[in-house]
Amino acid sequence: MELARRDHPGLRALKAQELAASAAVDEAIASLYPEIGLQAKYGLSGGNFPLIWNWSAALQSTMQLFTGHRQTWRIREAVALLREARSRVTAREQQIYQDLQNALNQLDSATQRLPLTELLVKQAQESLDLVSERYRLGAASAVEVTDAQVALTGARAEKVQAKFDYQAALAQIKHAVGEE
Numbered sequence: 755m756e757l758a759r760r761d762h763p764g765l766r767a768l769k770a771q772e773l774a775a776s777a778a779v780d781e782a783i784a785s786l787y788p789e790i791g792l793q794a795k796y797g798l799s800g801g802n803f804p805l806i807w808n809w810s811a812a813l814q815s816t817m818q819l820f821t822g823h824r825q826t827w828r829i830r831e832a833v834a835l836l837r838e839a840r841s842r843v844t845a846r847e848q849q850i851y852q853d854l855q856n857a858l859n860q861l862d863s864a865t866q867r868l869p870l871t872e873l874l875v876k877q878a879q880e881s882l883d884l885v886s887e888r889y890r891l892g893a894a895s896a897v898e899v900t901d902a903q904v905a906l907t908g909a910r911a912e913k914v915q916a917k918f919d920y921q922a923a924l925a926q927i928k929h930a931v932g933e934e
Contacts, residue, residue: 765850786829854930868913885899886902
């Protein structure tokens, strides 16, 4: 789960959106403070030469006294968007956790099935050998030999399926973690 939190591209994108929403809350709160600006002007004026230089400088501060609660509502909207972004991150983490748990359960099941399928193949092979020998001696029919061959083929197919399930579970784990 730690790898998924760090590497999963979908989760990283949602966390980036959460960071952006948090920055929007900070910006909305910062808009409550007054604006301070520095202004300087200069100019030449007069009708005759030499012209008279005029310099002026001013420090200006502006603050809106009443905005109809627009800024307060802007903060509330930004907070709501942040909550929504956090809930999307949480929902995605829960989905990844569930996917990871399912894949781990499938891996555990496939890991336990592998030795069982090995044993089934071994038993089916021994049964085929036994029936083949009985057939050679005339104590078994061709149908029994065919049944033993079918059982061996089925056991081998089950072994291949168990190996496939094992590899598929590994792939699901990698996908849930965010690996390629």
